[in-house]
Amino acid sequence: MTDPKTIDPTTGLDRRAVLKGVAAAAGAAAGSGAVTGFPTIWAQNIKDVTLRQFGTGVSNLNAIADQVKKDLGFTLRMTALDSDSVTQRAVTQPDSYDIADIEYWIAKKVFPSGALQPMDVKKIKYYDQIVPIFTTGKLTPDSVVAQGTAPSTVGFVEGPGAKTFAKAPTEWMTLIPTIYNADTLGIRPDLVGRPIENWKDILDPKFKGKTSILNIPSIGIMDAAMICESAGIIKYGDKGNMTEAEIDTTIATLIEAKKAGQFRAFWKTFDESVNLMTSGEVIIQSMWSPAVTAVRSKGVPCVYQPLAEGYRAWGGGLGIGKNVKGLVLDAAYEYINWYLSGWCGAYLNRQGYYSACLSTAKQHMSPDEWGFWMEGKPAASDILSPDGKVLEKAGAVRDGGSFEERMGKVACWNAVMDKDRYMVRKWNEFIAA
Amino acid sequence: MTGRLAPYLQAAPLALILGAFLLLPLAAIVAVSFWDYDSVQIYPDFITLNYAETLGSWVTWKTYLNTLKFVAIVWAITTVVGFLVAYFLAFHVRSTTMQMVLFLICTVPFLTSNIIRMISWVPFLGRNGLLNTTLIELGIVPAPLEFLLFSEFAVVLAMVHLYVLFMVTPIFNSLMRIDRALVEAARDAGANGWQTLTNVVIPLAKPGIAIGSIFVVTLVLGDFVTVRFMSGGQSASVGLMIANEISLLQYPAAAANAVALLVLVLLMVAAMLRIVNIRKEL
Numbered sequence: 001m002t003d004p005k006t007i008d009p010t011t012g013l014d015r016r017a018v019l020k021g022v023a024a025a026a027g028a029a030a031g032s033g034a035v036t037g038f039p040t041i042w043a044q045n046i047k048d049v050t051l052r053q054f055g056t057g058v059s060n061l062n063a064i065a066d067q068v069k070k071d072l073g074f075t076l077r078m079t080a081l082d083s084d085s086v087t088q089r090a091v092t093q094p095d096s097y098d099i100a101d102i103e104y105w106i107a108k109k110v111f112p113s114g115a116l117q118p119m120d121v122k123k124i125k126y127y128d129q130i131v132p133i134f135t136t137g138k139l140t141p142d143s144v145v146a147q148g149t150a151p152s153t154v155g156f157v158e159g160p161g162a163k164t165f166a167k168a169p170t171e172w173m174t175l176i177p178t179i180y181n182a183d184t185l186g187i188r189p190d191l192v193g194r195p196i197e198n199w200k201d202i203l204d205p206k207f208k209g210k211t212s213i214l215n216i217p218s219i220g221i222m223d224a225a226m227i228c229e230s231a232g233i234i235k236y237g238d239k240g241n242m243t244e245a246e247i248d249t250t251i252a253t254l255i256e257a258k259k260a261g262q263f264r265a266f267w268k269t270f271d272e273s274v275n276l277m278t279s280g281e282v283i284i285q286s287m288w289s290p291a292v293t294a295v296r297s298k299g300v301p302c303v304y305q306p307l308a309e310g311y312r313a314w315g316g317g318l319g320i321g322k323n324v325k326g327l328v329l330d331a332a333y334e335y336i337n338w339y340l341s342g343w344c345g346a347y348l349n350r351q352g353y354y355s356a357c358l359s360t361a362k363q364h365m366s367p368d369e370w371g372f373w374m375e376g377k378p379a380a381s382d383i384l385s386p387d388g389k390v391l392e393k394a395g396a397v398r399d400g401g402s403f404e405e406r407m408g409k410v411a412c413w414n415a416v417m418d419k420d421r422y423m424v425r426k427w428n429e430f431i432a433a
Numbered sequence: 434m435t436g437r438l439a440p441y442l443q444a445a446p447l448a449l450i451l452g453a454f455l456l457l458p459l460a461a462i463v464a465v466s467f468w469d470y471d472s473v474q475i476y477p478d479f480i481t482l483n484y485a486e487t488l489g490s491w492v493t494w495k496t497y498l499n500t501l502k503f504v505a506i507v508w509a510i511t512t513v514v515g516f517l518v519a520y521f522l523a524f525h526v527r528s529t530t531m532q533m534v535l536f537l538i539c540t541v542p543f544l545t546s547n548i549i550r551m552i553s554w555v556p557f558l559g560r561n562g563l564l565n566t567t568l569i570e571l572g573i574v575p576a577p578l579e580f581l582l583f584s585e586f587a588v589v590l591a592m593v594h595l596y597v598l599f600m601v602t603p604i605f606n607s608l609m610r611i612d613r614a615l616v617e618a619a620r621d622a623g624a625n626g627w628q629t630l631t632n633v634v635i636p637l638a639k640p641g642i643a644i645g646s647i648f649v650v651t652l653v654l655g656d657f658v659t660v661r662f663m664s665g666g667q668s669a670s671v672g673l674m675i676a677n678e679i680s681l682l683q684y685p686a687a688a689a690n691a692v693a694l695l696v697l698v699l700l701m702v703a704a705m706l707r708i709v710n711i712r713k714e715l
Contacts, residue, residue, distance in 0.1 A: 084680030091474075091682060109682070113474055209579060215666045217681065258667075265583045265665025280561050281582070421471070424681055425490070431677075432492045432499075432669040 047073050049331045054079040055101025056086055057270065058290070058353075059179050059316060063386060064344060072338055074331055082269060083216055090319075091115055098328055099335070100319040104151040104175065105218060105414040107319065111154065111163065111174050116319040118157045118172035123333050126340040126357045134177040134315065134356060135169050139407055148222065148240025148413035151177060151315045175317030176336050177356035179348050182311030182406045186277060186287025190301050198308050199223075200231035202284050208261055212276055212285035215266035217427040219414050222312050223286045224250050226411065230309050240415030244422055251426040255433045266431065270294075277302055289352045292399075293391060306400040310411035317356070349373050350386045354403060376402030459695075466688035475684050483689035493690075496669045497697070503585075503660070503670065504653045507592045511649050512642060514593070515600025519641070520634070522601075523608035536605065539598055551591050551659055558582040558590075583665030591663045596652055600645035607641025608634070643709040650705075651698055 053060065053076060060080040068076040079097075081089060087109060090100050094115040102110060110116060121127045132138055137145035137152030145152065156166040156173055165174070187196050192207070202211050214220050225239040234249050236242060242250070257263065264282050267273045274294045276282040287304065295302035318339065320332050338344070345361025348354070350369065355361045362370055371377035376398055383392040392398075400406045417423055469478040487493050518539070526532045542550055557563045558581040565577040580586050611634065619629040635642075657672030671694050678687035 087682060088680070212665075263667065265667060268661075268666065275555070279556070279559050281559055421683075424677075424683070425486075425492075428669075428674065428677060429492045431666065432496050432674075 045327070046331060046334075049074040049328055051076045051099055051328065051331055051335055052079075052097045053077065053099035053101055053318075054081060054086065054089055054097050055316070056080065056083055056103075059101055059348065061347075063347065067343060068335060068338065071343070072331075072334060074335075076335065083219075094321050095323055098321050098324045098332055100321060101178070101316060102175065102319060103314055103316045103414065104154055105149040105314070105416050107175055107317075108149050108154050108165075108416040110319070111157070111165070114163055115322055116174065117322045117324070118160055118162065118174060119176060119320060119333075119336070120160075121171050121173050123337075124173070124176060124340070125337045126360060129357050129359045130177060130340070131354075131356055131358060133180070133407065134317075139404065143408060146313065146410045146412050147236075147238045148312075148415035150413045151175075151180070151317075175319045176340070177315055177317040178339055178344070179317075179353045179355065180313065180315035180407075181289055181353045182313045182400070182410055183286070183288060184307055184311050184400070185305050186273075186285055186292045186295070187303050187305050188277060188280065188283040188301065189303050191280065191283040196284065196305050196307070198230045199226040202227055203231055203257055203262065205260070205262075207284055209264050210281075210283045211263055212265050212267055212273070212282040213263065214273070214286045215268050215431060217424050218416060218420075219312075219314075220266075220286070221247075221250065221417075221423055221427060222412055222414060224254055226307075226309055226312055228253050230307075239412045241417045242419060242423070244419055247419060247423050247426050251430050254430045258430065258433055293352060293385075297389065297391070304399040306406075306409075310409040311400075311406065312412055312414065313407070313410040314414040347386050350384075352398075354407065358403070372396070372398060374403045376405060462688045462691055465685055466692050468685045468688075470683060470685045483685045484693075487686065487689045487693060492669075493674070496671055496674050499669055500654060500671045503588060503592065504650055506589050507596065507653050508646060508649050510589070510593050511597045511600040512646065514597050515604050515645055516638070516642070518597075518601045519604035519608050519638075522605055523611075539601060543598070547595060548658065551595060551662060554587065554591055554594075554663065555582065558587060583663070583667060585664065585668055587663040588660055588668060591659050592653055592656065595659065596649050599648035599652065600642075603644040603648070604638055604641035607638045611637045639709045640711050643705050643711055646705055647702055650701055654694065654698055654701075 051074065055078075057080040060078040062078070065076040065078055068074070083103075083106075086102055087106050089096065090102055090106065090110040091113050100110070100116060107116075134151045134155055137150050152169075153167075154165050154174060155177075156168070156170045157164065158166050158170055159172060162172070166172075185196065185199065185202060191210075194206075201207075202213070213223050221242075222239060225236060225242070228234050228250050229236060229239070231253075233253055234246060236246055265272075265276060267276055267285070270288065270291055273285065273287055273291045276285065277287070277291070277295045278298055278300050289304055292302050292304040318336055320329065324332055340357040340360060342357070342360035342362075342364045345355030345357055346364035346369075349361050349365060350373065352373070358374070362374075365373070368380045369383065372379040372383050372392070378397050379392055379394050381394050382390050383396065385391045465475070466483055467479050467481065469476040469480050469482070522532055522535055526535060555562075559565065560577045560579065560582070562582065564581060565574075568574045569577065615633055615637075616629060619633050624632065655672050657670050657676050660668055660670040660673055671690065675687050675690045675694070678684075678690060
């Protein structure tokens with residue numbers, strides 16, 4: 001009996017040999033340049049490519065990998081890690097990935113280490129349609145660039161080998177922006193018992209033992225800064241780049257609140273924040289938008305509360321590892337262009353994030369969805385999540401309103417400070433106090 | 434010739450494994466602890482700044498004291514509880530079959546993961562958890578007890594729950610080796626129960642207590658997951674401090690801290706081995 005896997009029963013030919021022949025022919029065609037003007041000539045063997053991507057659970061979703069396989073033909077293997085592990089992997093294991101899905105404030109640490117290669121904007125098909133927040137830093141021509149590590153300030157370098165950031169847009173981009181959002185406090189409207197309007201409300205003694213902030217120093221310090229400024233304790237020169245004196249004042253305020261028993265717990269992962277809120281251990285805390293959705297989907301009321309002082313924003317993007325070249329590099333660009341081409345953008349928008357290329361995402365969303373998520377209009381019918389669950393009933397309006405209202409009120413971006421090392425040491429004092 | 438070579442060949446596999454997977458990484462950690470770093474990279478160097486920063490900060494001392502406090506409390510509780518359980522198994526349960534059955538029951542919790550066993554305390558102890566709800570419905574307390582969860586009480590409770598078996602097993606083992614004739618002799622010589630316990634049983638159980646103590650002390654010193662989850666991130670431990678430093682890419686600082694912790698662990702184990710000569714007793 002012959003092995004059915006290798007021998008074709010009708011011709012008796014070794015199937016693998018036939019495939020090899022086809023591949024060789026395709027390679028020869030590609031090499032000879034016989035076929036020109038066809039951008040996906042390498043598509044003959046593109047199916048062998050596996051792009052290795054890693055990032056946080058926020059955007060490393062299996063649905064995206066499945067769609068990539070369907071639309072582009074190659075395999076995208078994703079690894080979802082927590083924020084800290086993402087930074088570590090990006091810097092210390094540059095050979096273990098092709099695509100780094102990282103946040104802009106992390107890029108400020110990762111890029112100078114030389115772990116990523118700048119991307120040629122000429123190869124980015126939808127570059128011109130990227131939201132200007134990521135190129136000029138201004139949502140509208142007359143808006144000001146927010147404090148902190150604004151994506152535009154770490155978005156470009158001068159040339160292919162450069163490790164320092166350019167002040168204005170150049171041809172070389174560090175990350176291609178994919179996802180971003182404006183963060184604020186999450187509250188339990190049924191338990192707080194009064195309207196919440198300012199960041200300082202988290203310090204209200206009425207909520208003693210029922211509040212929480214996140215224990216990721218680079219992000220937590222920004223929330224703390226919003227709280228301190230709102231409470232009138234201090235006015236910062238730049239919340240995202242504090243002086244040692246400003247850090248001292250901020251941490252002292254936090255320690256005082258901790259000693260007075262203000263906090264119930266500090267959370268570090270998405271799930272922890274969801275559990276704290278769902279169980280009622282905490283009624284007002286720093287929170288991420290999908291965590292609020294997760295609490296609500298358990299039938300527990302939770303509001304992503306817009307506050308007078310504005311939002312703390314974050315943005316993420318895709319970077320290419322320094323050692324990626326050849327066919328894999330082509331596939332990486334193809335993937336990034338696909339990412340901006342709409343399907344993915346619509347998928348992210350439907351989760352409450354924003355996509356970097358709104359014009360293409362719009363084509364993949366219904367007018368009602370677009371109205372609800374992007375224009376702050378009441379939903380005409382039930383709003384579904386990408387996996388088909390009802391997120392909001394008809395008539396609901398999104399917390400914080402339209403895209404312009406939310407992203408236009410960004411007070412600061414997640415940041416890495418010049419005094420990073422000092423800040424982390426002080427933050428540890430707060431946690432140990 | 435072969436006669437002289439044989440013992441070295443026999444020892445070689447373990448020596449190689451320990452050399453490659455224990456000594457080399459340790460040497461690397463010690464080396465890195467003297468390197469310099471910033472928020473982006475670490476630089477090969479020889480500076481003592483990492484140790485100066487680690488040992489010169491009150492945060493470190495407070496964290497070490499806090500960790501040692503957990504060690505002392507958990508050790509005391511697990512020793513008492515572990516001894517009582519082992520004593521019951523060894524001296525009160527008569528049949529060997531029953532002893533084994535009961536001992537196996539003790540190990541049942543190990544069929545689930547450490548983390549699951551720890552996390553399951555959260556819904557039990559929470560503000561609206563099972564315990565608080567029960568207490569309030571029975572009218573025992575008027576309002577939920579806040580100290581049950583996200584507190585040092587919760588940390589100690591979870592650690593005792595997780596580590597008590599590491600004390601039970603070696604003590605049980607020691608107690609089973611005690612010649613029952615010695616207990617009878619003590620009784621014949623006129624000793625009462627307490628005197629037999631303190632003069633015969635406990636001294637003979639010392640090796641077991643020492644081995645159990647080494648387990649519990651080293652486990653608690655290195656445990657950061659329990660401290661983080663059960664204290665709600667409000668309490669610090671040395672392990673947590675190291676984990677934080679690693680997550681912020683401060684490898685040299687983490688290495689310096691790890692070396693300091695290693696020295697502390699070795700000192701504590703050495704102290705315990707001075708009190709009891711385990712090799713002689715086994």
